[in-house]
Amino acid sequence: MAPADDPQLIMYVAVKQPQLEAGEFGSDPVSKVFTSVMENSLKYLNIDPENVAEVDTYKIENYVSKNAADVEQNLLSAGLKPVIIGEGGEIVEQYPSEGLQLTKGSLVYLKTGKHNSP
Known part of the structure; x- marks a missing residue:
């Protein structure tokens, strides 16, 4: 505006x-x-x-394979609104994807799945 x-x-x-x-x-x-x-x-x-x-923007990184709780805290401190989908743990998908510039208050969807240890 x-x-x-x-x-x-x-x-x-x-x-x-x-x-x-x-x-x-x-x-x-x-x-x-x-x-x-x-x-x-x-x-x-x-x-x-x-x-x-x-307008301040924040560049989205690749969060796949990272811990959802850690990423959630980083996004909150950057002024974004993370939405965790699933039971937590490792991130398997994200939206928006890596490289996009978001303004404060934007939603970031993080789909999680339990990490299967060998």
Whole structure:
């Protein structure tokens, strides 16, 4: 939203199945669309773009095979909202996947399964 002190614009951008270059993440095309549209909208409304709020983001890592309780604490301290699915223990799947930039308050789903020792 922009400007930060008196929001006049709120924007939500989603890109379904983006065509990504090697090394690009899903947030990259969203960022390009957001920046372009927001800057043009602010100019149209005659609003100074320097008042646009900066949003803190957190880059998601690969949590598969890690302990759910440890990851949960790390995500909570980063301002995210982890959702543990299953009985706890080792993480077997996660959503969103590694590399995505999330804003504070975003949900991170962690599917767990009991680790079978040999």
